[in-house]
Amino acid sequence: MIAIVNYGVGNIMSLKNFLERFDNFVSVTDAPETILMADLVVLPGVGHFGPAMRQLNRSGLAEALGKRHDAGGPILGICLGMQLMFESSLEDPDALGFGWFSGHVDLFSSELITPHMGWNSVLWDGVLADYYFVHSYKVSMDLDENAEIGYASYGEKFPAIIRHKNICGVQFHPEISSNVGITFMKNLMEAWQL
């Protein structure tokens, strides 16, 4: 069973349709017990850091996600979901993220317009492929992170995929990245033996 965390953000129905390619039972849930027992938990994107973290904390979902992380349960964060895996974000400096990866979420420093919206290339699993992005903030990591990182470039290089054991964050939207998104998700499920 795949659980999509329902925390008041996200393009949840399109994500559910996408994930149903990989598992017959995809639950959109705000139940902490479901977060703990799912085979895979997905933190969806499309939202803002502060309100998302406040809702996760209010609902008890942040605590359940922390327990799942500590127990090594697979978690995929998409766009905002990836950003929440870090310590904080300029989008709401008063909010604390999960801190599962060392680093912060910042604005792009280049003069390019934001949001960064459209197809962009990422080298991952030895393959250079185009994924679809829609975001104005990007993660800045402490490079001592012993994680696998795939970078994209938009005026500057930034982490587009980060994976360490059973925690993976993607800045793009696999659910709207056509066949490349499907292949990415298929490979991740295989790597996690789901």
Ligand SMILES: NC(=O)CC[C@H](N)C(=O)O
């Ligand atoms: N699509 C999203 O989840 C956007 C996340 C965040 N608000 C950003 O602009 O980077």
